[in-house]
Amino acid sequence: MTDASPRPAPPVPLEPLAAPESFLSAADALGVVFDDGDVERLGLYLALLLEANRAFNLTSITEPEEAWNRHILDSLTLMALLAELPEGARVADIGSGGGAPAIPLAIVMPHLRFTLIEATGKKADFLRDAAKRLGLKNIEVVNERAETVGQDHKRRREVYDAVTARAVGKIAVVAELTVPLAKVGGQILLIKGEKAPEELEAAAGALDLLRASCAGVVETPTGRIVVLEKLAKTPRDYPRRPGEPKRAPL
Numbered sequence: 001m002t003d004a005s006p007r008p009a010p011p012v013p014l015e016p017l018a019a020p021e022s023f024l025s026a027a028d029a030l031g032v033v034f035d036d037g038d039v040e041r042l043g044l045y046l047a048l049l050l051e052a053n054r055a056f057n058l059t060s061i062t063e064p065e066e067a068w069n070r071h072i073l074d075s076l077t078l079m080a081l082l083a084e085l086p087e088g089a090r091v092a093d094i095g096s097g098g099g100a101p102a103i104p105l106a107i108v109m110p111h112l113r114f115t116l117i118e119a120t121g122k123k124a125d126f127l128r129d130a131a132k133r134l135g136l137k138n139i140e141v142v143n144e145r146a147e148t149v150g151q152d153h154k155r156r157r158e159v160y161d162a163v164t165a166r167a168v169g170k171i172a173v174v175a176e177l178t179v180p181l182a183k184v185g186g187q188i189l190l191i192k193g194e195k196a197p198e199e200l201e202a203a204a205g206a207l208d209l210l211r212a213s214c215a216g217v218v219e220t221p222t223g224r225i226v227v228l229e230k231l232a233k234t235p236r237d238y239p240r241r242p243g244e245p246k247r248a249p250l
Helices: 023-031 036-051 062-076 102-108 121-133 146-150 169-183 196-202 204-210
Strands: 088-095 113-117 138-143 160-166 182-192 212-220 224-230
Touching: 023 062, 023 169, 036 062, 036 121, 062 102, 088 102, 088 146, 088 169, 088 224, 102 113, 102 121, 102 138, 121 138, 121 169, 146 169, 160 169, 169 182, 169 196, 169 204, 196 204, 196 224, 204 212
Parallel strands: 088 113, 088 160, 113 138, 160 182
Antiparallel strands: 182 224, 212 224
């Protein structure tokens, strides 16, 4: 007996978005050197992002040139800080949403392994589909709350060489979600804006509780990167239950 149920239609091929000169010049000024095919795959990622954005909210930025600079360039500002990681090093990204910075970084840094942590099912599905269509073998997607992942002592807690976050929340909140995932001695890289110094000052007590410290703030063409260092094992109480870090920051 044959199965007469219809097969799902294959994805409609998309044309990559062409990289504008403003992006290429800014990337060159950052010292980014692209391998063959990188720029085309970055453009395809943006095309996938903007196409999916028609169905559900992934980004408020829909103008192509702005998307290249606000999503791709902003993501690539982390490259210099991740450049010293060895082959096969593990990087976790929390609240991955539409995929920046992790997917652009996975394209241009194929020697690193990226774990994208996203609580919303539709967004996690998009991330998996995008990774598949981009041919990225160095990405895994975890559809869980960051608080839950941070308490996974068998597989996730304190195993990552670096942890990244972009547009997730204030430093006192995002530190509780990221620091528990990093190895002792690992880095936490937070893409922030102009209020980073104020947020750092407010987060001093939280960083002390989490056994982390600020190792510097890096100015970039698109904002600031707050660099945290994991000094010692995070106490088992952190992160707290889902929703608690945001409701009552440390």
